Amino acid sequence: MADLSTKFTGIRFENPFLLSSAPPTESDSNIMRAFDAGWAGVVTKTIGLHPVVNVKGPKTKFLRADNSGYRLSMSKRAESTLIASWNWELISDKPLDWWIGKLSRIKKAYPNKVLVASIMAGSGNDKELHNWQTLTKACQDEGADAVELNFSCPHMDRVDMGSNVGKDKVLCSVVTQAVKEVATIPVWVKLTPATADIVEEAAASFRGGADAISSSNTFPSLPVIDPNTLDFEMNVEGYVSSGGLGGPAILPLSLAKMAQMTKAFPDKAFSGIGGVANFDHALCYILLGCGTVQVCTAAMLDQAIGPNVIKGLIAGMTEFMERRGYKSLEDFQGIRRDRIVSHSQIKRPEQFDYRGGYEAEEVEGYARPLARV
Numbered sequence: 001m002a003d004l005s006t007k008f009t010g011i012r013f014e015n016p017f018l019l020s021s022a023p024p025t026e027s028d029s030n031i032m033r034a035f036d037a038g039w040a041g042v043v044t045k046t047i048g049l050h051p052v053v054n055v056k057g058p059k060t061k062f063l064r065a066d067n068s069g070y071r072l073s074m075s076k077r078a079e080s081t082l083i084a085s086w087n088w089e090l091i092s093d094k095p096l097d098w099w100i101g102k103l104s105r106i107k108k109a110y111p112n113k114v115l116v117a118s119i120m121a122g123s124g125n126d127k128e129l130h131n132w133q134t135l136t137k138a139c140q141d142e143g144a145d146a147v148e149l150n151f152s153c154p155h156m157d158r159v160d161m162g163s164n165v166g167k168d169k170v171l172c173s174v175v176t177q178a179v180k181e182v183a184t185i186p187v188w189v190k191l192t193p194a195t196a197d198i199v200e201e202a203a204a205s206f207r208g209g210a211d212a213i214s215s216s217n218t219f220p221s222l223p224v225i226d227p228n229t230l231d232f233e234m235n236v237e238g239y240v241s242s243g244g245l246g247g248p249a250i251l252p253l254s255l256a257k258m259a260q261m262t263k264a265f266p267d268k269a270f271s272g273i274g275g276v277a278n279f280d281h282a283l284c285y286i287l288l289g290c291g292t293v294q295v296c297t298a299a300m301l302d303q304a305i306g307p308n309v310i311k312g313l314i315a316g317m318t319e320f321m322e323r324r325g326y327k328s329l330e331d332f333q334g335i336r337r338d339r340i341v342s343h344s345q346i347k348r349p350e351q352f353d354y355r356g357g358y359e360a361e362e363v364e365g366y367a368r369p370l371a372r373v
Helices: 028-037 102-109 126-141 169-180 198-207 248-264 279-287 307-324
Strands: 006-008 011-013 017-019 041-043 060-066 080-087 114-119 146-151 187-191 212-215 219-221 243-246 269-273 292-295
Touching (some): 017 307, 028 307, 102 114, 114 126, 126 146, 126 169, 146 169, 169 187, 169 198, 198 212, 198 248, 212 248, 248 279, 269 279, 279 307
Parallel strands (some): 017 292, 041 114, 114 146, 187 212
Antiparallel strands (some): 060 080, 219 243
């Protein structure tokens, strides 16, 4: 029988699937529903010391493409396929005080499930670093199994918060080190994909003591403009700010970011995020070396916490492992990491077979090659 359990950063998971820090994990009731549905773990909506006020109107919408053409729109319509989510939601609007008591009750009710607290503070001075420590100590005192440091939120105006930390390798290291000074539980760092070389920020986080890296968060983006009204499809009184693109569209992008890190640090722990809706997607991350996989958009579209999504993930993983004779996740974790090489290492055709990049016959996306005279 296939054993889906795994040990990640010293924590036992009954399966490798978690809900990521996002709207599905914004409340204690949602988290408990998720555990009942079969998720092995959840990462809470990011907790801060103070309440935040989100934008007026919708915080998340979903981008769809017409099946028979190229029209992209957030309007829900027939004959279209969802390709992405888009949000400009800030961290939890419930501050630390709201979560105190609730986290401990969740953990007591589900002792065999994994509860990870996502936290975020500033990083511009010693007081802000102390805030990280305050959040860490409070969450671990509540029974959280790990903390995930949010260095990835793309919506922060402050230069010392969210993805602005994840783009600065010095801040990545300094904040992680400050948290590790007080942490008695594993520390995960969630990095932004919006950086020139994510390996640098990962290296800095590991130097600071990170036990694992989670990635990717959403990619910075804008909603499309309605050609009839000339308004952005998501706006407040006509104005818009950069939001985060998630869902199926970012799967290949997030895999590329993850591969950079798992190849650079093959002996480190990684949690893969981005575009996962079914087992096939999750398998990609595990084959690249991830020990766990996190889900958001697909769960939001499935009764908010993804009861059918987790059933599909578990069934798919079980069938895959039994069909191939794998006994544990470690049997195939990372086995496709070595297939990713630099472009110059990809074999070229022999000189006499080379046709300037064209195939011998016409292929989609290319013009028919000119006949040789």
